Amino acid sequence: MLDIAEGLSRWFEEGREFAVATVVAVSGSAPRGPGAALAVDGEGTAIGSVSGGCVEGAVYDLCVRALQDGRTVRERFGYDDEDAFAVGLTCGGVIDVLVTPVRADSSVFRAGVSAADRGEAAALVRVARGPAELLGRALLVRPDGSYGGSLGGEPGLDRTAAEEARAMLDTGRTGTVDIAQDGSHCPGGLTLFVESRVPPPRMIVFGAVDFATALVRAGKFLGYHVTVCDARPVFATRVRFPEADDLVVDWPHRYLRRTTTDARTVLCVLTHDAKFDVPLLEAALRLPVAFVGAMGSRRTHQDRDRRLREVGVTEQELARLHSPIGLDLGARTPEETALSITAEIVAARRGGTGVPLTGSDTSIHHDVDGRKAGDSGSRAAA
Known part of the structure; x- marks a missing residue:
């Protein structure tokens, strides 16, 4: 709903x-x-x-x-x-x-609808299969794990349901989870439907270059709220980036320090100019974001790596950098390059290897904890 x-x-x-x-x-x-x-x-x-x-x-x-x-x-x-x-x-x-x-006076449903309408993160949990008296009972779960309402049943049910819903809310997943009426993870009992509503994750593209135009379109297709940032007002224009949600004219590292990011945020650095990307990456690699990637040749990457070490970026922080950004697709055009970049972002998010499925024995569907999607327990039917 x-x-x-x-x-x-x-x-x-x-x-x-x-x-x-x-x-x-x-x-x-x-x-x-x-x-x-x-x-x-x-x-x-x-x-x-x-x-x-x-x-x-x-x-x-x-x-x-x-x-x-x-x-x-x-x-x-x-x-x-x-x-x-x-x-x-x-x-x-x-x-x-x-x-x-x-x-009209249902406080749980009203609170869930109001939160979603305001763009706030929340998960609504309902009993979708079980005893008739529990069907439709609801629980509203917040990102911090707090919850309101009740599913009825035994004392541990609400607590376990809230824990499952919070895990799904963290990644914005909507689907079902099976638990017992006492709140344990034994098979059978109840099927809970967890409906997550979260603001779209952010993709921030630094560098208003031709490749960025295609990457903005690809990012929007994947459901990201896409921001383009460049210090040069002549390039960061609405004419060049009509599909971007936000256009920012500012030095990239300065904008990154003042904007809001979270664990789902993706940062794509396309400037491949040391005066822009070294201070930017120095800040980016110390943020708890989902993905940091930087464009450039292998020679550019080596020079960038050396400069980042000189300003104090650690080995652990450098290990988070995807550079040169993208998977090896043989891409040449901006559209092919955008596909290469977003493919790596999806692989990093879902735990994929990036290798062809033909002839491989890797799982087709992954999750970030390494299990197949839908294996058991807390896995949602996405």
């Missing part, structure tokens, strides 16, 4: 009651993923979407029924070979939808 937070926030302000249908699981091909939502209020007004059209009518009816009887239900919609155009997903996929009636 955080997918449609802006609309639901208005409904809460207006005192409307509504029912919300949320996609909690997807298998095969489906138009939208977990977290997609459709809501219907008491007057029959609908906002959002769960499938792009093919099951909207049936889900709408479920919402109307939930408003009438006050019951939370979980329904599955899938492809039927015998009647492909009946209620179902003719694209061949299967989706599970959780339909929950929401009262």
